[in-house]
Amino acid sequence: MxxxxxxxxxxxxxxxxxxxxxxxxxxxxxxxxxxxxxxxxxxxxxxxxxxxxxxxxxxxxxxxxxxxxxxxxxxxxxxxxxxxxxxxxxxxxxxxxxxxxxxxxxxxxxxxxxxxxxxxxxxxxxxxxxxxxxxxxxxxxxxxxxxxxxxxxxxxxxxxxxxxxxxxxxxxxxxxxxCASRGMKITLSGKTAHASSPEDGIAPTFALARLLSGLTALGAGGALDENFTLATVTHAKLGEEAFGISPGYAEIWATLRTLTDERMAALVANAEALVRREAEAAKLDARICYEDVFHxxxxxxxxxxxxxxxxxxxxxxxxxxxxxxxxxxxxxxxxxxxxxxxxxxxxxxxxxxxxxxxxxxxxxxxxxxxxxxxxxxxxxxxxx
Known part of the structure; x- marks a missing residue:
């Protein structure tokens, strides 16, 4: 020494x-x-x-x-x-x-x-x-x-x-x-309404539910090779903590993980396309940002x-x-x-x-x- x-x-x-x-x-x-x-x-x-x-x-x-x-x-x-x-x-x-x-x-x-x-x-x-x-x-x-x-x-x-x-x-x-990984933060914005009249608003409830399962289905893990893809939902929020309001806002956090940067680019493209489809179908505004980006x-x-x-x-x-x-x-x-x-x-x-x-x-x-x-x-x- x-x-x-x-x-x-x-x-x-x-x-x-x-x-x-x-x-x-x-x-x-x-x-x-x-x-x-x-x-x-x-x-x-x-x-x-x-x-x-x-x-x-x-x-x-x-x-x-x-x-x-x-x-x-x-x-x-x-x-x-x-x-x-x-x-x-x-x-x-x-x-x-x-x-x-x-x-x-x-x-x-x-x-x-x-x-x-x-x-x-x-x-x-x-x-x-x-x-x-x-x-x-x-x-x-x-x-x-x-x-x-x-x-x-x-x-x-x-x-x-x-x-x-x-x-x-x-x-x-x-x-x-x-692995490469990144935190994907998704916000869905619609319109609040009285809980007695949800039809007067635009709620992200069903879009949120579909994205929770849809994002996870994009990557289930498996063998750690060049095709490895894992999407893990880590946090979700819907509306306010109140019984009288039909929600107009939702938030989802998901961690995307792949072995290679090339595979990550494909996963990001698929995840963003999924978010856009669900938002358009529900007449919601969707925004995506990324944090904790690792190559x-x-x-x-x-x-x-x-x-x-x-x-x-x-x-x-x-x-x-x-x-x-x-x-x-x-x-x-x-x-x-x-x-x-x-x-x-x-x-x-x-x-x-x-x-x-x-x-x-x-x-x-x-x-x-x-x-x-x-x-x-x-x-x-x-x-x-």
């Missing part, structure tokens, strides 16, 4: 401090400042702030020209109350680092300490702390930021801890690893090859994860694959560890050293 025991203790303490003060997507100002202060201690050659919102990137330059290797972690927590008696449990009501992004940041901070002492032989190593992963907005905002063009990565790597896999074991595969996450073969080499050289066991990949869950890391070969690996948090987004989840500190060693090996290998 390139860190001393004392340095690893420091990084662990940093992780636990972040865990106490979680911030939600797009509001990670305090977290970003803590990251920036810690990076300054590593004497990075350059620190870029305000990247795509609250994003932070630390740049470590080698002596000679060479590839730029970017390692990405996430800044944000979740709007979930932590249920824990840990001394470092969340101090912010209704918010928690229950996906392990605090641990991912700690892994990059371990890298920062190592790179601060010894730069890559060639090229650049860039540690990116990305905002707003949980709502799917962060990667797109970072890539759209004019400051990102100067970073120009040749490879982008990331990881996610994965409860259900043995502690420290890695799942890694080429091709699709995370497919697919691992490039060349990037996977580099990670496999690093895992082997560091003696970290790995395979496809016994069917863990691809997974239905979404990740906004996939967009980085549009600018450079990219790959994410999944680091086992323990077979019986609380699952991601569970209120009793906490990142296993034992993974900090493992993740940091693998990334550092990949950086050193590519620097030649």
């Amino acid at each position: 390139f860190l001393s025991g004392g340095e690893l203790d420091e990084v662990t303490a940093f992780r636990r401090a972040l865990h106490r003060r979680p911030e939600l997507s797009g509001a990670e100002a305090e977290t970003a400042r803590a990251v920036e202060r810690a990076l300054e201690q590593t004497r990075a050659d350059e620190i870029v702030t305000g990247l795509g919102g609250h994003g932070v990137a630390a740049i470590y330059r080698g002596k000679d020209e060479g590839p730029t290797v970017m390692i990405r972690a996430e800044l944000d927590g979740l709007p979930i109350t932590e249920v824990s008696d840990l001394p470092h449990r969340s101090e912010i009501a209704g918010k928690g680092h229950l996906c392990g992004h605090d641990g991912h940041m700690a892994i990059l901070m371990a890298l920062a300490k190592g790179l601060g002492r010894e730069r890559p032989a060639r090229g650049r190593a860039i540690l990116l702390f990305q905002p707003a992963e949980e709502n799917g907005a962060g990667a797109a905002a970072v890539l759209a930021d004019p400051k990102f063009s100067a970073l120009k990565p040749d490879f982008v790597f990331s990881l996610h801890n994965f409860p259900g896999l043995p502690l420290g074991h890695v799942a890694l595969a080429e091709g699709p690893v995370n 497919q996450c697919s691992n490039a073969a060349s990037a996977v090859g580099e990670l496999r080499r690093a895992l082997d050289e560091e003696g970290v066991s790995h395979d496809r994860g016994a069917g863990a990949l691809p997974m239905k869950a979404s990740e906004d890391f996939g967009l980085f694959g549009r600018v450079a070969p990219s790959a994410m690996f999944f680091l086992g948090a323990g077979e019986n560890h609380p699952r991601l987004h569970n209120p009793d989840y906490d990142f296993p500190d034992a993974l900090i050293g493992i993740g940091a060693r693998v990334f550092m090996r990949a950086i050193r290998n590519l620097a030649g």
